[in-house]
Each structure stands twice: as structure tokens, then as C-alpha cells.
Amino acid sequence: xxxxxxxxxxxxxxxxxxxxxxxxxxxxxxxxxxxxxxxxxxxxxxxxxxxxxxxxxxxxxxxxxxxxxxxxxxxxxxxxxxxxxxxxxxxxxxxxxxxxxxxxxxxxxxxxxxxxxxxxxxxxxxxxxxxxxxxxxxxxxxxxxxxxxxxxxxxxxxxxxxxxxxxxxxxxxxxxxxxxxxxxxxxxxxxxxxxxxxxxxxxxxxxxxxxxxxxxxxxxxxxxxxxxxxxxxxxxxxxxxxxxxxxxxxxxxxxxxxxxxxxxxxxxxxxxxxxxxxxxxxxxxxxxxxxxxxxxxxxxxxxxxxxxxxxxxxxxxxxxxxxxxxxxxxxxxxxxxxxxxxxxxxxxxxxxxxxxxxxxxxxxxxxxxxxxxxxxxxxxxxxxxxxxxxxxxxxxxxxxxxxxxxxxxxxxxxx
Numbered sequence: 474x475x476x477x478x479x480x481x482x483x484x485x486x487x488x489x490x491x492x493x494x495x496x497x498x499x500x501x502x503x504x505x506x507x508x509x510x511x512x513x514x515x516x517x518x519x520x521x522x523x524x525x526x527x528x529x530x531x532x533x534x535x536x537x538x539x540x541x542x543x544x545x546x547x548x549x550x551x552x553x554x555x556x557x558x559x560x561x562x563x564x565x566x567x568x569x570x571x572x573x574x575x576x577x578x579x580x581x582x583x584x585x586x587x588x589x590x591x592x593x594x595x596x597x598x599x600x601x602x603x604x605x606x607x608x609x610x611x612x613x614x615x616x617x618x619x620x621x622x623x624x625x626x627x628x629x630x631x632x633x634x635x636x637x638x639x640x641x642x643x644x645x646x647x648x649x650x651x652x653x654x655x656x657x658x659x660x661x662x663x664x665x666x667x668x669x670x671x672x673x674x675x676x677x678x679x680x681x682x683x684x685x686x687x688x689x690x691x692x693x694x695x696x697x698x699x700x701x702x703x704x705x706x707x708x709x710x711x712x713x714x715x716x717x718x719x720x721x722x723x724x725x726x727x728x729x730x731x732x733x734x735x736x737x738x739x740x741x742x743x744x745x746x747x748x749x750x751x752x753x754x755x756x757x758x759x760x761x762x763x764x765x766x767x768x769x770x771x772x773x774x775x776x777x778x779x780x781x782x783x784x785x786x787x788x789x790x791x792x793x794x795x796x797x798x799x800x801x802x803x804x805x806x807x808x809x810x811x812x813x814x815x816x817x818x819x820x821x822x823x824x825x826x827x828x829x830x831x832x833x834x835x836x837x838x839x840x841x842x843x844x845x846x847x848x849x850x851x852x853x854x855x856x857x858x859x860x861x862x863x864x865x866x867x868x869x870x871x872x873x874x875x876x877x878x879x880x881x882x883x884x885x886x887x888x
Contacts, residue, residue, distance in 0.1 A: 506600060506609045507531035513610065513660070514617050520659060521728045523621040529591075531613075534599040540584040547576055558772035562808055565819040565865075565881065566776070567845030568700040568784065582701060585693040588612045591619040593629040614660040618653035626732040635735065640754070640777030643704070644736040651712020651742075652728065654679070655720070658713070669717070676717040680710045699787050700780075707779060711742050718745040739779035740801060755803030757822040760869070760878040764809060764818060771817065773807035781823065788844045789837040797837065800830040802875070811884075816866065819881040828875050832856075835872040838879065842868065 510531045518525050534542070551559070560575040569575070589600040589612045598616045600609070622628060628649060635645040658679045659669045669675050694702060715736075719727035741748035754775065776784075778801040786794035804823035810816070825831045839859060843849050851861040857872040867883035 506604075506613070507533075507598075509610060509613060510598070510617065513613050514621065516660060516663070517614065517617055517621055517656060520656060521618075521621060522725055523625050523728065525621060526624045529617060529620040530597040532597065532599055533602050535602055536584060536587070539587045539590075539599075539601060540580060543580045543583055547580060555772075558808065561817060562772055562774075562806070563700065565808065565817065566780075566784065566806075566821075567788065567841060568780070569698045573698065578697065578701065581693050582697055582705065585691055586705070589616050591616040591623070593619075593623060596620070596623070610664075611657050611661050615653045615657040618656040619649065622649065622652065622732065631732065631735070638737070638775055640738045640775045640779075641735070643707070643739050643777065643779065644742050647708040647712030647715060647739070647742045648731040648735065649712075650708035651714070651716045652731070654709045654713040655716040670720070673717055673721065676713060680713050700783050703783050704779070707739070707742075711739075715742045715745055715748075722749075739777040740799075743778060744799070755824050756805055757803055757824040757876045757878075759805055759807055759820045759822050760871070760880050762809070762818055762820060762880050762883060764811075765884065767811040767813060768809040768818065769811075771808040771810040773805070776804045776806060776821075776823065777801070784841060785837055788841040793833075793837050797825075797830060797834055800826045802826050814884070816884060817882055818866075818884075819879070821881070822876060822878045824876045826875065831872050831875045831877055835859075835870070835877050838870060838877060842870070842881075 510529060514525050514529065517523070547556075556576050560569075560573065563569040563575065564571055564573065587601060588604045588608065589598065591598050598613070598620060600612060600616075604612055619628065631649075632642065632645055635642040655669065655676065658676065662668055662675060667675065694705070697705075715731075716727065719730060723730060736742055736748050738754050740754070741752070754777070778798050781801050781804070782794040782798035784794075785797055802824040804821070806819065806821045809818045809820065823834070825834060835857065842859075842863060846863040846865075849861060849863050851859065853860045859868075859870040861868060863881065865882040867886065868879065868881040869883070870877070870879045872878075
């Protein structure tokens with residue numbers, strides 16, 4: 474998910490919203506839609522056991538108002554310097570193009586996707602006046618799921634506590650959106666005389682439908698970088714399947730467990746058995762670049778299994794992402810900047826569960842470097858080390874045991 478010590482700009486904004494990606498916009502939404510809130514809330518209470526402690530206010534909002542709300546929320550979530558650091562991190566890893574505008578792209582993408590949202594701060598539900606009539610009930614069920622969870626667990630506090638790690642923040646977002654998507658699907662299933670309980674194939678079908686959302690009605694989503702598209706969809710699809718696995722194991726307790734004991738990584742969302750076993754990420758040491766005076770730490774964080782899967786898919790192919798990423802054990806990165814020199818250095822380390830996988834990743838990361846830069850010149854190369862220059866300066870990539878490290882954007886070597 475989005476990078477950075479703050480939990481990431483996109484992560485911070487996304488925590489405030491829920492979208493059902495397959496919705497079809499329509500005009501003339503009846504003004505009676507908010508009258509459905511009490512009945513839907515009662516059904517969700519029956520399913521989850523979460524009490525409705527007080528009514529949830531509901532109102533309408535236009536797309537223009539959504540856009541303005543998002544712009545204001547971005548300013549609240551992150552300072553301009555934090556946004557710049559987040560954007561620069563994504564660019565240094567090659568997850569977005571050099572001319573990418575993170576704040577604008579995030580606002581445009583979420584404005585396009587928004588059908589409704591629950592505002593944690595105002596404790597109020599909003600639905601857009603263009604939401605299709607047939608989509609109103611499921612959208613309200615999704616957002617009311619957030620409201621019920623908020624009344625029991627304080628979602629603003631829940632998300633804030635995950636900000637010490639951006640990968641952890643994404644995992645908590647997947648808990649919230651995955652549970653809401655599961656409940657929305659169960660609500661819809663009950664309308665048709667069905668239930669997800671005992672029928673995991675129904676949950677898998679919904680996750681697959683959401684994962685394939687897009688098309689001509691969502692041009693901003695379709696034109697967004699792979700990273701933004703996958704991190705937007707992940708909390709709904711993989712989060713829902715995480716919730717489904719917990720439901721199979723724990724029944725109704727599955728609604729409580731991930732709030733009482735939050736997952737600590739996207740790996741735990743992708744592999745619920747690791748969540749059950751309490752498998753925590755490692756923190757491999759960053760390489761020492763021996764930088765000259767003037768460099769200061771700009772931002773640091775973690776690239777989780779999800780980000781490594783996306784990075785590998787983008788530059789080495791889907792097979793590499795599928796085969797290598799699940800062997801992730803932990804990672805760390807830091808950007809150090811010399812503003813006067815106009816240079817930023819990326820320090821990065823990732824640990825894998827075996828030396829063999831580390832070797833495969835070392836080879837794949839070479840492809841990442843070759844493809845994310847316009848120009849790459851290799852000075853020296855062995856089976857476990859690679860040095861040279863790229864678009865932003867010198868680089869040094871090494872493998873030691875199961876850990877691969879990289880230093881990129883280094884200043885010219887002193888003679």
C-alpha cells in the first residue's frame with residue numbers, strides 16, 4: 474500500500490471512504506434512500522452482533538462536493554512536505570512515472586469511484602446523488618458496516634494506531650473494507666434467500682467481480698499506474714477473502730477478532746494462516762552509503778508483500794510476482810536528501826525466506842532497474858552484486874544470504 478511513515482497519502486484518504494467498484498452511475502436518485510438506513514442497520518446488527526448505539530445521520534452529496542471534500546481531507550491527512558516525500562518514494566521505486574502527481578491523481582481517482590462514504594469525524598453517512606437506484610441498498614449496507622464498527626471500535630483511532638508502519642496501515646484498511654464488503658455481500662445474498670455462511674464460493678465470486686472492475690465508465694481508474702489500481706482494490710478483494718477465512722474458522726467472532734488483534738502486515742491479509750500463527754515481519758538492516766555531509770533523512774518505511782508483488786509484476790511479469798512475493802519476510806527503506814545538491818538517495822533492504830528466493834529476487838530486481846530507468850550503465854557485475862549508474866546517479870545492489878540491498882541515486886564516487 475502507499476508508502477511513508479505517515480501511512481501514505483492514498484492510505485490516509487482511503488481510510489475515510491468505501492467504494493463498490495462495479496456500480497453503474499444513474500440519474501434521479503430518489504430522496505427517500507436515506508430512509509432505508511434504520512432497517513439496513515438492524516439487519517447488519519443481527520448479522521454481526523454489533524449494537525447500533527445511536528442513529529447514523531445520512532445525507533446526499535454531489536460529485537463536485539465529493540471532489541472538494543477530498544481536496545480538503547488531503548490537506549488534513551498530510552502536509553505538503555509529507556505528500557512530496559510520499560510521491561518521491563513511489564517515483565524512486567519506479568511504482569509511478571516521473572511526472573506523476575500523487576495528490577491530484579488520488580483525488581481524481583477517488584472522486585470517480587465514490588458512490589458513498591462514511592465520515593469518521595462527523596459520524597455521518599453520505600451517498601452521491603448519481604448512485605444507481607439498484608445500487609443504493611448495497612452501498613448503504615457497506616457504509617453502515619463502517620458506522621457499526623466505528624461505534625464499537627472507534628475506526629479513527631484504529632487506523633491511527635496502524636500508522637507506525639505503512640504496511641500495517643494497509644492491513645488495517647483491508648480489515649475495515651474487507652469486512653464491510655463481506656457484510657454488503659451477505660446483505661445482498663439474504664435478499665435473494667441465500668447466505669455466505671457455508672458457501673465460500675459466493676464470497677470468492679464477489680471478490681473476483683470487484684477485482685475485475687473497470688472499463689469505459691472508470692477512465693481515471695483504467696489509466697492509473699498499476700500500483701494505484703491494485704492498492705485501491707486490495708482492501709476490498711483480499712480484505713473480503715481474509716474476512717471469509719476468519720468466518721470459516723471463528724464464526725461471528727470473526728467480526729471482533731481483527732479489531733481486537735489487528736493484522737500487522739499485508740502478508741497476514743494475503744495469508745490468513747500467518748495471521749493466525751502471529752508471523753511478524755523482520756526488519757533487515759539498511760545498507761550504509763557513507764554519504765557526504767548535507768544529507769538528511771526524508772522518509773522511511775516498509776515495502777510489504779503487496780508492494781513487492783506489484784513491483785515484480787510491473788517489471789518482471791505476473792509469474793515473478795506470484796512466485797516470489799509470498800516468500801517475503803520483511804523489508805525497510807529510507808530516502809535521504811541533500812536539498813542543496815538536488816539529490817535523493819534510496820536505501821532499501823528486503824529479506825526473503827531462503828537464499829534461493831533471494832537469488833531469484835536479485836535477478837528480478839536487476840530487471841526493475843533496467844526498466845524503470847531510461848539509461849542504465851553497469852560498471853561491475855557478479856552473481857551477488859551489481860554496480861553502475863542510472864538516471865539518478867550511482868547504484869549498488871547486493872545479495873548477502875537471504876537479504877537483498879540496494880543503494881540508488883548515490884553521488885559520484887570520490888577519487
